[in-house]
Amino acid sequence: MASVYDAIIGLLRQHQIPYKEFDHEPILNYDDAEKQKQKFQWSGTESKNVFMKGDDSTYYVFVTFQGQRVDFKKLKELLGVKLSIASEDDVRAVAQCVPGCVAPFGFSSDITILLDPTLFTHTDYLFSPGVTTKTIQTNVQELKKIFDGLPNRKIDIP
DSSP states (O other): OOOOHHHHHHHHTTTOOOOEEEEOOOOOOOHHHHHHHHHHHHHHHEEEEEEEEEEOEEEEEEEOOOOOOOOHHHHHHHSSSSSEOOOOHHHHIIIIIITTOOOOOOTTTTTTEOOGGGGOOOSSSEEOOSSTTEEEEEEEHHHHHHHHHHSEEEEOOO
8 A cells, every 4th residue: 555645646747737845853743843844945825624524533634724723613603523633553554644735535435535725725735745855846736637636535625
């Protein structure tokens, strides 16, 4: 089985999406991210991808950007399922990501992607490909090609 990182790079290449890849010190929180952002002079909106588990044992990833909050009450109303943050063990085993570095895509098709449509009002997007020592920078509009082609169920969250 390919890693989430390999899947992401494969999808970027398959869709001929220009991107920059940065190798850096581990990013474990937003302070670390800010230091690396300054060091590499990254531009763009930083991702926030929250891996969640439903009370029906299904998994979801909420794809948005830094500073956005997850409205669990709203999600329950929209989905009919109560969601909670998945355990670190689930992040590793199911999403195949390092906790705190959940990728926006690249995982198995049984994980539902909840998309914040305001994400696409931004230009450059910075995200972790599932590991602490790499960051991908690309145009968020280009990522629509990937999201549109994924076998995962996708739901826009207004």
